[in-house]
Structure formats: C-alpha cells, structure tokens
Amino acid sequence: MQKEAVAVKPIRSLEDAIFRCQVLGMRLSRQRRFILELLWQAKEHLSAREIYDRLNQQGKAIGHTSVYQNLEALSSQGIIECIERSEGRLYGNISDAHSHINCLDTNQILDVHVELPEALIREIEQQTGVRITNYSIDFYGYRQIEQGRVGE
DSSP: OOOOSSOOOOOOSHHHHHHHHHHTTOOOOHHHHHHHHHHHHHOSOBOHHHHHHHHHHTTOOOOHHHHHHHHHHHHHTTSSEEEEETTEEEEESOOSSOEEEEETTTOOEEEEOOOOOHHHHHHHHHHHOOOOOOOOOEEEEOOEETTEETTO
16 A cells, blocks of 8 residues: 555554554553454444443443443543444444455454455556555455355
8 A cells, every 4th residue: 555654653452552652642551452452352343332241241340431432532532443233333442444355154353464466456546536545445354265256
C-alpha cells in the first residue's frame, strides 16, 4: 500500500494499542484494558454484546454502558476497528488499513493484509483521476474442504 507523508505506526500488538492510548492522552481504565486484552486475545470481530458476555464470563465485571462507551472511544481514535454490518457493529483489534475475507458459511470475518501491484494502482488512478492513498478489499467465499469447496 502507498504510504502517506505522515505515517502513523500501525498498531500490531496489545502493547502498541496501550501505547497509542497513552500518546493520545486517553485514560487507560481497568475496563478499557479488559476490552483491549480481549480483542487481542480473541483475534476475531466481536459485537459489543459478545465482548460484554465474554468479559463477564471471565469474571471481569463490566457494565453494558461501559463496554459501549469504551468501544466508541477506542474506535473513534483509530485504536480498534469498527465494522458496520446490517446486524450491528463488530469490533476487531486491527485498526490500520487491511482487507477482509468474509466467510459465507461461518459468518466469520478474517483480517488479511493485501498489497496490490503498483502498476495496478497506477492504472486505477489513470482510469479514475483519483490518487489512491489507501485501500481495502472485501473478499467473499466459503471454507475449503478437502474434496472441493463448499457451495460450488
């Protein structure tokens, strides 16, 4: 991917996420840390309700409102990802530009970093007259099984 002149280091670990909170002057409350830890442990996209349920199942008492407020604060600052879906918002630990593989038989969303060839980016820029600074691609498909693909 093309880099902007002022690049912000991507958040690639829980420590990076905590550091970014500190750099931004965000208070790192116990609840906020619980949410970040869960997203980095889970490495999947979760709804606010799933985050609330999992934290409480782990014995980490946190209220609904606290979960929603912290998710909003973290996603609005670009520390976590928020994906809008028809069934609601999903939150993930990767916040920099990346693509998704949407598994149609499991409804799972997998993160993947895809880098398009520079020649293709230039071709798209020429066709559209728009300078590409970033991109993400949504792929859709079915889990592969040993003797072929599901859904074919």
